Amino acid sequence: MRSPAELSSAFRESGLKVTPQRQLLFRLLHDNATHPTADALFAAASEQMPGISLRTVYQTLTDLTSMGELQSFDFGNGPARFDPNVGSHHHVVCRSCNDVADVYVAGASDLDVAGLEGFTIDRSDIVFHGLCARCSTTQDVTGSHPNSNIPSPTTGAMS
Amino acid sequence: MRSPAELSSAFRESGLKVTPQRQLLFRLLHDNATHPTADALFAAASEQMPGISLRTVYQTLTDLTSMGELQSFDFGNGPARFDPNVGSHHHVVCRSCNDVADVYVAGASDLDVAGLEGFTIDRSDIVFHGLCARCSTTQDVTGSHPNSNIPSPTTGAMS
């Protein structure tokens, strides 16, 4: 997504208002490669702006997404993740800590696919599931991992 | 997944019981390429066995999934989809009717990926999003499409 300043201009030009809540979220999202959840952003925003509503966070994320400044992904392992990187890329997800990282797949837009008869394709998402470096070394049952507080649904048998 | 008869044997050999409810679900899932939801299976099962509990459907689906007889996928467009095809394949999802079809991607297991440093990959999922043949021709706002009753969340701006 664009910089906070550019977004502010874009919002005003679209007749949308630039509120402190939105500006804060612009800053929190800019260059954020952590693929945060709405709750994570709400927590981060609350530190700088106590009283901000979770509803506002959801609203702003929805707005940015429909403006194409943000992408949202559901990896089937919990709440949606938001990604300010709207360029062509794909994702790898750790099945233990649920961390997400961007990956770049050569030739992803030129795959040889059978079974698409009649389909018009808009977008292709490639998601790798595995174990991240940290979780590979740490037998993370003690909560020592930064994200170990994120619950892992149906551990060992997720979609 | 294996045939109902084979599954019955496998269940008994594992000390699990073969109940009428499970047998029914074995049959409903066998060779089922529609990627049904838990609710769809519950509806189909209820026709043949009025009174069956949705809870039992969820339970059996979870069991089959952890036994590796079934895969569950969350395409971010509603409830989880279940797939008895556990072979190597991928999916295409219609953004209008939410139908899912299997696709086969040549060389999918041998992609050239940058950014996986330290990750151990278990599985890679490729999902194509687009418009199916039927939805491409039918401007399906009238409900004429079989699956048009499945609501499409955040139409036009989904993950």
Added chain:
DNA sequence: ACCCTATCTGCATCTCATGCGAACACGCAA
């Protein structure tokens, strides 16, 4: 036929997300 234990069922509970309406405030205009 009997018993042990896995299963089924119904309800409560949980998470994530959105609908709604009153109070609020951005930002244009005077």
Added chain:
DNA sequence: TTGCGTGTTCGCATGAGATGCAGATAGGGT
């Protein structure tokens, strides 16, 4: 600077999807 109109924010209610729990039920080996 002040005032106004409309877009926003906020809190609560609501909704979907899925799971936890416990009493009743029924496989299936003996």
